[in-house]
Structures are given as structure tokens and as C-alpha cells.
Amino acid sequence: MFWLPEDTVGPRRPRYTPPVTLSPTDLPALRSALLTWFGRAGRALPWRTGPEGRRDPYRVWVSEVLLQQTQVARGRVYFERFLDAFPTVQVLAEAPIEAVLKAWEGCGYYARARNLHRAAGVMAREGIPTTYDGWRALPGVGPYTAAAVASLACGEARAVNDGNVRRVLARLHGERQPTEAWVQARADELLDPARPGAWNEAVMDLGATVCTPKAPRCGECALAAWCVAFRSGEPATFPAPKVRAAVREVRAVALLLGDAREAVLERREGTLLGGLMGLPTGVVAEGESERDALTRLAARLGVTVTGELGTVTHGMTHRRITLTVYGGQGGPARTPVAGAALSRLDHKALGLWERRQASLFAPA
Known part of the structure; x- marks a missing residue:
């Protein structure tokens, strides 16, 4: 009508x-x-x-x-x-x-x-x-x-x-x-x-x-x-706007062990990103602090966290992911990044390292 x-x-x-x-x-x-x-x-x-x-x-x-x-x-x-x-x-x-x-x-x-x-x-x-x-x-x-x-x-x-x-x-x-x-x-x-x-x-x-x-x-x-x-x-x-599903906020942490050329990558699971490679990541559970999630992730990989590289956000299927990326030392063997299939979220995370390097060597 x-x-x-x-x-x-x-x-x-x-x-x-x-x-x-x-x-x-x-x-x-x-x-x-x-x-x-x-x-x-x-x-x-x-x-x-x-x-x-x-x-x-x-x-x-x-x-x-x-x-x-x-x-x-x-x-x-x-x-x-x-x-x-x-x-x-x-x-x-x-x-x-x-x-x-x-x-x-x-x-x-x-x-x-x-x-x-x-x-x-x-x-x-x-x-x-x-x-x-x-x-x-x-x-x-x-x-x-x-x-x-x-x-x-x-x-x-x-x-x-x-x-x-x-x-x-x-x-x-x-x-x-x-x-x-x-x-x-x-x-x-x-x-x-x-x-x-x-x-x-x-x-x-x-x-x-x-x-x-x-x-x-x-x-x-x-x-x-x-x-x-x-x-x-x-x-x-016409037509009336569809009722959209609420966007769920997801917080997660990731470890960049290596650099934008060679890094530790893990195979993703699930329907959205299953089969892709990506940085080791841990979701911040409800009632948990970001540091708790990072500690758990570092312990799983057997690495030492060296500092924060920055935060990126990405929208994906009724969810908005806020990912804080940290650098680290140790852990599994690095693999070449260029040949791996990565999500946009992981490309954004690797971009933090590239921007950090550019700023370090930028002329005064």
C-alpha cells in the first residue's frame, strides 16, 4: 500500500x-x-x-x-x-x-x-x-x-x-x-x-x-x-527499508610475528574466512580484558610480546571487528606473505607494520 x-x-x-x-x-x-x-x-x-x-x-x-x-x-x-x-x-x-x-x-x-x-x-x-x-x-x-x-x-x-x-x-x-x-x-x-x-x-x-x-x-x-x-x-x-540485523561488536587481538613480507600465518576456520591464512588471532571474550586475550594467545604460540602496533577495524556480515595488533618474538616458523590468500582484515593489520616502518625512516 x-x-x-x-x-x-x-x-x-x-x-x-x-x-x-x-x-x-x-x-x-x-x-x-x-x-x-x-x-x-x-x-x-x-x-x-x-x-x-x-x-x-x-x-x-x-x-x-x-x-x-x-x-x-x-x-x-x-x-x-x-x-x-x-x-x-x-x-x-x-x-x-x-x-x-x-x-x-x-x-x-x-x-x-x-x-x-x-x-x-x-x-x-x-x-x-x-x-x-x-x-x-x-x-x-x-x-x-x-x-x-x-x-x-x-x-x-x-x-x-x-x-x-x-x-x-x-x-x-x-x-x-x-x-x-x-x-x-x-x-x-x-x-x-x-x-x-x-x-x-x-x-x-x-x-x-x-x-x-x-x-x-x-x-x-x-x-x-x-x-x-x-x-x-x-x-x-518504495519498498520500505528492510529491518537490518543489529551489528555485533567484536574485539580481538593479533600477533604479527615477523614483518609484512614474512610472518607466522595460521589457517582460518569457519564459513566466512575458512581456508584463508591470517595472523594468529584471539577473540576477547565477554568479561575478559584485551590483555587477558593477548596473554592467552602469546602462551599458545610460545612467544614474547614486544609492543602494540596499532588497531584496525573491519565490517563483516553484521559484525564490526576491532583488531589490536601486537608485535612479538619467537614462535613458529615464518612463511612468505605474498603468496598467501589473506582477508582484508589481515591486509589492514599488515599495513600497520608498513606504516610503522615508513614513519621510522621518514625524513625529519
Whole structure:
């Protein structure tokens, strides 16, 4: 539901108007308008190689996994880097997981890279899927990714449902609080069965470039004639903001034993950073002081703490990590840092040592 402004002069008197359902008779003109716009204004993206509906499935798959948590501007750089390292699914399957994680470095959510590697192994043995169900059966491939690859690369009539699609459809129908099921149902209704790949790309491009979250350019929108949110005069208020999970504050300490070139590194565990290497780290438990955590970490490694290097912060999946980094002596053997796959948090921690060295040798 939404509120329409009155057309009279004076204070606004909101008037309730229910969401609308497009008539089947609207669909041909609506589809034609959006696809015509897409033919003129669609983005030229590096993963859009191959004819419409027959995109390169490997490139589409990698790009869709990458863009789940990465903006397109940064994603293009990461995509090209990843494809340079692993130009085919066979090369990706044969690569060691450490090399895959290193190429994924900076993209975050490293479970995606591990699942890419696992799925590539399946495809190297069994072939690249040609249907939605085939893609859905691969490790780490959810409904959105399967629908995207099936429609863009295989020509299958599957509607995608992502943040851009959600926003476009919520505004088009005037729905303030669209559920996942509602968005998928509306996307399925609007999908052009004759050109599913182009339609999906068009809706996503419209959301990314015209129907943007805070400042939609309704005057340029191919769907303005049918859009309830546009007629409301307040399109940016659709859909209502999602309730975000509270950000959890996490404090931790780390030991840099060595320098930014060679240091003691440990393999991370868990779903977010599992498989990556990083500085030895200890979380400051509730009711515990930072010094207690540092003492426990130093004892585990058998090292002597030599002093504090500084503090870095990093946001990651509804948590904000504050990491205090200390120098130390002794402990396990150092390993080269350059070849290791590290998280951004660890790169920030190593940056403290580099800044400290720069300041020590800076001219007076």
C-alpha cells in the first residue's frame, strides 16, 4: 500500500490506494517498452559475451556468484582478475584451492570461492549443466544463480529475483513490503518467455541504472507509464527499508610475528574466512580484558610480546571487528606473505607494520 499526494494546493492529505495487479493486456506493451530500452541502454559488461540467451555459461556463473556481495564497479575488476587466472571451468577445477582463494582475495564471503572450486570439479567430470535443475544441483548454487545462468546462457524461461528486481517490481506494483515469495511471483508473471535472458538482464539493468534506491530517474524509465510508485510522487519510499540485523561488536587481538613480507600465518576456520591464512588471532571474550586475550594467545604460540602496533577495524556480515595488533618474538616458523590468500582484515593489520616502518625512516 502507499499514500498518494493530493493535487490541491495546501497541506498534503494522504489518501490510501491499494497495490495494483497488472492486467495481462498490459504485458505486451510493458515488455516491449523495457526490452526496447534495454536494446538501447543496456550495460556492456564483460560477462555478457555470446548472443542473447546463449551467453558463455562459465562467465555468467562466475559473475553471478561474484556479484552476490560485490558492486558491479568493483566486481568487474575482480571478475577480470579471476578469469585471467582461471579462464575455463577445467582450469578452475584443476587449480589448488589455495590459488582459488588467492584469486578471490578482496571479494569477501570466501565460501563462494570454495563452492566455485567444488562445483567446477563436478562440471569438469560431468559437463556444464544446460538446465535450471542441473545448475541447482551444483554445490553453492541457489535459486537466483541457477535462474540467472539457465536464462542467460541456456535460454530457459526462469525469472531472477535479486535486490534490483525486488525494487523495480515493488515500485511498479506499489508494494511497500514485498516478500520473497511475492517478488518471485511477480517476476514470473512479467517474464518474457520468448526472451527470458534479455528480460532478466533488462530488469536488473533498470534497477541498477534508473530505478535506483535513493534517487530514481523516473523521467527516463521505460516502465513509468505503468508504475504505481511513480504516480504516488514518492517513488523512493518504495519498498520500505528492510529491518537490518543489529551489528555485533567484536574485539580481538593479533600477533604479527615477523614483518609484512614474512610472518607466522595460521589457517582460518569457519564459513566466512575458512581456508584463508591470517595472523594468529584471539577473540576477547565477554568479561575478559584485551590483555587477558593477548596473554592467552602469546602462551599458545610460545612467544614474547614486544609492543602494540596499532588497531584496525573491519565490517563483516553484521559484525564490526576491532583488531589490536601486537608485535612479538619467537614462535613458529615464518612463511612468505605474498603468496598467501589473506582477508582484508589481515591486509589492514599488515599495513600497520608498513606504516610503522615508513614513519621510522621518514625524513625529519
